[in-house]
Amino acid sequence: MKTGIITIGNELTSGGIQDTNTALIARQFHLQGWQVAATLSVGDDEAMIKKALDFVLPLTDAVVITGGLGPTADDITTAAVARAFNLPLYTDEVVLNHIKEIFARYGWKWTQNNAKQAVFPQGAQILDNPVGTAAGFSLQVQGKVLAVIPGVPVEVKRMLPEVVLPLFRRSFPEESQYPAVRTLKIFGLGEAAVDQAVAGIDQPGIRIGFYPRFPENHLVLSARDAVEVAAWLRVKKAEEEIHRRLGSYIFAYDEETLEGVVAGLLREQGRTVSVAESCTGGLITDRLTDIPGSSLYLERGLVTYSNRSKTDLLGVTEDILQKHGAVSEETARLMAEGVRKLAGTDLGLATTGIAGPDGGSEAKPVGTVFIALADGAKTFCRKFSYRWDRRRVKIIASQAALLMLKRYLTGEANHE
Numbered sequence: 001m002k003t004g005i006i007t008i009g010n011e012l013t014s015g016g017i018q019d020t021n022t023a024l025i026a027r028q029f030h031l032q033g034w035q036v037a038a039t040l041s042v043g044d045d046e047a048m049i050k051k052a053l054d055f056v057l058p059l060t061d062a063v064v065i066t067g068g069l070g071p072t073a074d075d076i077t078t079a080a081v082a083r084a085f086n087l088p089l090y091t092d093e094v095v096l097n098h099i100k101e102i103f104a105r106y107g108w109k110w111t112q113n114n115a116k117q118a119v120f121p122q123g124a125q126i127l128d129n130p131v132g133t134a135a136g137f138s139l140q141v142q143g144k145v146l147a148v149i150p151g152v153p154v155e156v157k158r159m160l161p162e163v164v165l166p167l168f169r170r171s172f173p174e175e176s177q178y179p180a181v182r183t184l185k186i187f188g189l190g191e192a193a194v195d196q197a198v199a200g201i202d203q204p205g206i207r208i209g210f211y212p213r214f215p216e217n218h219l220v221l222s223a224r225d226a227v228e229v230a231a232w233l234r235v236k237k238a239e240e241e242i243h244r245r246l247g248s249y250i251f252a253y254d255e256e257t258l259e260g261v262v263a264g265l266l267r268e269q270g271r272t273v274s275v276a277e278s279c280t281g282g283l284i285t286d287r288l289t290d291i292p293g294s295s296l297y298l299e300r301g302l303v304t305y306s307n308r309s310k311t312d313l314l315g316v317t318e319d320i321l322q323k324h325g326a327v328s329e330e331t332a333r334l335m336a337e338g339v340r341k342l343a344g345t346d347l348g349l350a351t352t353g354i355a356g357p358d359g360g361s362e363a364k365p366v367g368t369v370f371i372a373l374a375d376g377a378k379t380f381c382r383k384f385s386y387r388w389d390r391r392r393v394k395i396i397a398s399q400a401a402l403l404m405l406k407r408y409l410t411g412e413a414n415h416e
Contacts, residue, residue, distance in 0.1 A: 001172050002037040003029050004056040006049075008067035008077050009151055013043040021066045021156050028160055030209075031181050033224045034062075034168075044068055049080040057144055062168050064160075067151030069134040071113045078137075081148060082121035085141050092118050095126060099133050127163045131155050138167055145171045177224040180231035182239055184219040185252040187399055191217050197245050205231075206238045215396040248412075251403060258402045259287040265409040266297035273405070274343035275301040276314055276335045278326065279353035279369060283398040299343040304335065314338030314350075325364070327352050332370035333379045340374045347408075348374040351401055353384075355393040369397045373404055380404070 005025050011017045019041055026036045037059040042048040049068075056063055068077030082089050096118035103110050117134045120126065127136035127149060136149035136159060147164045149156060186194055191210060194217050198208060209220040221238050225231035243250060252261050266273060275285050275298070285301030288294055302313060307326055310316040315338040316331055324330040332352050340348025353369030360366035367386035372379055384400055386393050406412075 001034045001062060002060045003034045004037055004060040004063040005039040006052050006056060006063060006065045007041045007151065008044060008049060008065060010043045010074065012041045020153050021151060024156060025064055025160060028165065031222050032165065032179055033177065044074040044076055046076055046080040049077065050084045053084050057142060060144065061172065062145040064164055065148045066156055069117065069150045071116050077148060078119055087121040087123060089119050090122055092120055092126060095135050102133055129155055129159060130162065131158050177226050178228035178231050180223045180235045182221045182235045183254050184242060184250050186217045186219065186246060186249045187215060187251055187403060188249045189217065194219065198242055201238060201241055203234060203238050205234050214392060215399045251406060258399060258406065260291055262402050262406050263288065263291040263294065263297060265406065269409060271347060272297050272299050272345040273347040273349055274299045274339045274345040276304050276339035276350040278305055278351055279355045280351045280394050280398045283394055284401050287398060287402065299345045302339060310335060313342065327354055327364055327368055327370065329370050329381050329383065332372035333381050336372035336374035337379055340376065346375065349401055349405055351397055353397060355390045357390060367393055371401045371404055373408055
């Protein structure tokens with residue numbers, strides 16, 4: 001089956017925001033075994049939307065359109081699609097009442113332009129939106145299937161697997177096979193090293209995709225078969241071989257995140273942690289609190305950026321700072337021990353480093369980071385040397401800190 005993707009919005013064609021929807025949709029279509037024949041981005045312009053449809057439809061069997069379904073004057077996608085196929089518009093009262101109920105539930109002020117989100121082309125099938133007010137719709141036109149959904153990325157992420165993929169499968173049952181997909185998340189190896197490590201894995205019916213997601217690398221294993229169990233058996237066999245080669249670098253699977261894995265381990269073990277951050281500026285704490293229920297395991301997070309804060313709050317002595325510097329193993333250890341003692345937690349985690357672009361020296365160049373973990377009996381510390389820009393040094397240091405915590409909690413070797 002050949003598919004097409006059209007994303008609509010002036011914010012896309014002006015460079016105001018990045019088009020992440022095309023990548024997400026194309027990847028999901030690829031995993032289904034469907035070819036993406038064309039992708040286009042056009043502005044909120046009726047003539048351009050029609051030209052995009054005229055170009056893409058002859059090349060495809062099914063097309064998904066995102067964007068332009070909101071209540072504002074520049075949201076013209078529904079009207080443009082209707083006019084492209086000479087279809088009258090109508091207001092769906094069920095959808096309109098649903099939108100009004102959402103506004104009433106959250107205490108939002110109703111304005112009449114919101115009713116625009118309940119207007120559809122005649123003959124359209126309504127596509128429910130589980131996370132937004134604007135429903136999508138589908139049309140059968142020129143022997144093709146057209147799915148039109150909102151452009152908000154979080155809504156696309158939900159509607160694509162829950163609404164669009166099932167619609168296309170129903171429309172083209174002869175193309176439908178069971179997809180089995182497994183994502184292995186890797187940290188600590190570059191893309192080239194990962195590629196080299198999995199070289200030679202040649203199993204029938206298995207596709208291996210590489211997706212860099214700084215600071216991680218994702219390996220996506222996929223297979224398709226008319227028998228679902230057969231597809232999953234292929235994926236499992238390939239996963240076992242990759243785990244044999246890269247097991248120590250794999251930290252999570254599928255939709256799991258490193259902070260989610262760490263949170264689960266802390267909850268299971270009934271442990272608590274506190275965090276003292278210098279170069280990461282609160283990023284570790286932010287990631288840990290992204291997980292619901294984080295108050296069960298995270299007691300506090302401190303951004304001790306200045307030398308004074310390290311001394312006043314964490315007990316890092318002036319002589320240590322003078323002798324070894326704020327960015328040193330000695331300081332990192334005292335930070336971890338100090339925050340653990342201050343908070344009364346089982347564990348204390350700390351970071352200190354030089355994120356750059358200034359502040360480095362020959363002995364401690366930009367990108368030097370020390371990460372320490374204290375448990376009351378022993379304090380572990382590791383030195384890292386990164387070559388990235390300031391923001392990416394912060395991100396990768398937070399990743400390394402969380403991985404150190406994960407390895408401690410799982411008893412893995414080399415967590416020091």
